[in-house]
Amino acid sequence: MPPRRSYDQYCSAARALDVVGDRWTLLIVRELLAGPRRYTDLHADLPGVSTDVLASRLKDMERDGLATRRRLPPPGVAHVYELSERGRRLLPVVQALGEWGAAELGERRPTDAVRAHWFALPLLRDLEREGRGLVEVGLQEGEFHVHVGAAEGPVYGDGPAPAAPDARLTLDPATCEAVGRGELSLREATRTGRVEVTGEGTLAKALRDG
Template sequence: MPPAPRSRRSYDQYCAAARALDVVGDRWTLLIVRELLVGPRRYTDLHADLPGVSTDVLASRLKDMEREGLATRRRLPPPAAAYVYELTDRGRELLPVLQALGTWGAPALQERRPTDAVRAHWFALPLLRSLAGLGAEGVVQVRLPEGEFHVRVGGEGESYGDGPAPESPDVRLTLDAETCVAVGRGVLTVGDGVRAGSIDLSGEGVLAKALRAS
């Protein structure tokens, strides 16, 4: 029986990296994953937080992600009655991939270009990675001039989300985007930022103490 025709281009290489790029190598796909790692998102929310993507391309990429088992689409119950996209377990496995890409690309963030869009939660991935080795767990709420996001560090459920944390955070950080980039790159610790006055930290408990001592 002849092989089934492919609906997308493939590298046709028996290589794990090539197979992965067959699925996520198209332009915008990994950035859509970045947005869905925040949690379920409506199409309009995705389009708003992916400046530069056309509606046709976004719709096409989402369909590809559904077909490849990276994302699903479901209807919210009333009164919302809206459709949202969310990652499958397979899609969420891309979290460390995006963190590694962010670490590799962080040196390119030396200066913000006038044309650069920015969203606060885009800083969550590198920050989550930089806080992973603290030996403490909990929820950190971060406030930047551009907005707020939160990260859950330690334990088995590391994650991040846009906006305030749904529960009372263990730690609150207030800093600017450039300082957040420095912490994410590992060139500045939260403790050093607190001592230098570039980071405001509030909270008690094991996680707050670990951050102050870093």
């Protein structure tokens, strides 16, 4: 592979951007925080990225120790990409970037792509203040689940929770977008009836009792 471009600055921020500063890299990290993903799944959930650029970024991430590629065991025939431990440590970076960028969201534009699980990290920010556990979220765009407080493994995933969730949240698009923009907390949205919380886990009780 060609040598990685560098800012050639003896500065930790510059060195970090040498690794993750290319277009699409941090969005690939966002997707891989959901656990192992096939190339085709990544391409589907990164609208706008070309196949050449996605392949190039994934190779860069393997080279830089952010992600690994492995073949699924039989009867699977596909390869999947997943974050390494070093790559997973970018979670707070992606969260902080999302929180900083919330003010840039504004109202959703007609040309904006959206996936339900893109709301997982903004919701995780609020859920982490309430405790730990498995949370299932139902939106108009679809369902996803969040592993709140997980020290390893996937941070979130598409579809229903893989086990009985500690809490299930149901909310409309406007409420979810307001939470994502930082205009409304989950606790306040629950208190005012904009989020329906079911379940008997600690997280569910904390949200309902807040």
